[in-house]
Amino acid sequence: MAAGDRRCPRKLRMSRARGPSGLELVLRPARVEASLWRRLRLEAQFECRTELFDRYAAFARGIAGSRYRRRASKRVDRSDFEQFAFEGLLEAIDRFDPLTGVPFTAYARRRIVGAIADGVGRMTEVDAQMTQRGRLERERARSLTASQLASLQPADPLAALSDLAIGLALGLMLEGTGLMAPASGADPRPTPYEGAAWREMQARLVREVDRLPDRERLIIRQHYDTGLSFTHIAQMLGLSRSRVSQIHRSAIDRLRARSGALK
Known part of the structure; x- marks a missing residue:
């Protein structure tokens, strides 16, 4: 065995003695x-x-x-x-x-x-009798309704209701993107008759979720993907439930503003 070859085992032992590399730690x-x-x-x-x-x-x-x-x-x-x-x-x-x-x-x-x-x-x-899915939908609706009531103008109630409906529609579409698995096993996606435009808008919406600020993206994914309630998200992030509701509302407003096709 050549001198260089004899040194290889020693180098290997020294490398092991120094401990794992940064890549090994990650893996x-x-x-x-x-x-x-x-x-x-x-x-x-x-x-x-x-x-x-x-x-x-x-x-x-x-x-x-x-x-x-x-x-x-x-x-x-x-x-x-x-x-x-x-x-x-x-x-x-x-x-x-x-x-x-x-x-x-x-x-x-x-x-x-x-x-x-x-x-x-x-x-x-x-x-x-009121399933968790129903509670999540009510929680979501209350979050969006609070925003609309705060800005409701007496002369324009239909516009406020339209904005609320768009926000709820975004929530429904998020549930159909694969971000959230249906709790009952039922498929919430539209029928094939409605499918093409719906799927196109869903794909766009998923891309927009990825562009949200970190905290908004995290709350949207935990709520619609994992199905966590605002209360549990608040516990996980060390925030108040009302603050999580506000961030959710902000994320939906941002998605609505970017999704011009829904307006």
């Missing part, structure tokens, strides 16, 4: 997650809470689906189970101590299962 999920926990706990970088939530949202949704299939009451909608699961996940993220050595999934599972049990137990018959 190792466990190290990336450890960095998120460190930045959240020690540096109070609360945007890490959103990243951790996104990492474990499917885990929480899976637990919700399992509990939903074994539910005792047929009145409670699956989306309600998912909202309770997300509530438990957010609580677990806020309370988890990574230094204990307990895997987060083991810690979070108990919180999520408990949150689902508590949430279903709290629901009255009236609450159960």
Whole structure:
């Protein structure tokens, strides 16, 4: 073996002794997650809470689906189970101590299962009849209505109602873009007869969502993609619910202004 060849193993050992490279750190999920926990706990970088939530949202949704299939009451909608699961996940993220050595999934599972049990137990018959999907739609409508009432001119009520209708239509279109999966399994998209123009406008709308300011884009995606309520988004971002509603309204107004074809 040549002298240069004999030195290669030593160089390799020295490289390993120095630890992983920056690229290796990025490519190792466990190290990336450890960095998120460190930045959240020690540096109070609360945007890490959103990243951790996104990492474990499917885990929480899976637990919700399992509990939903074994539910005792047929009145409670699956989306309600998912909202309770997300509530438990957010609580677990806020309370988890990574230094204990307990895997987060083991810690979070108990919180999520408990949150689902508590949430279903709290629901009255009236609450159960109004599904989470309906609550999200009402919440969305209240956000947009507040904006219209603030600027309503007595001489122009039809214009205000038209603006409100456009805002609600944008919400409906966002649900059909793939940003939000239908909770009931039904396909909310238009029929083939209406399809071409609708799909063209949806594609345009998705592009406009990507151009929104960071916080507006985050709230739109969490609300329409994950299906999080304003209350849970507020908890995740450390904002008030009213502030999340305002940001949602601002995002819809911005999308409406850019989507001239809807006017």
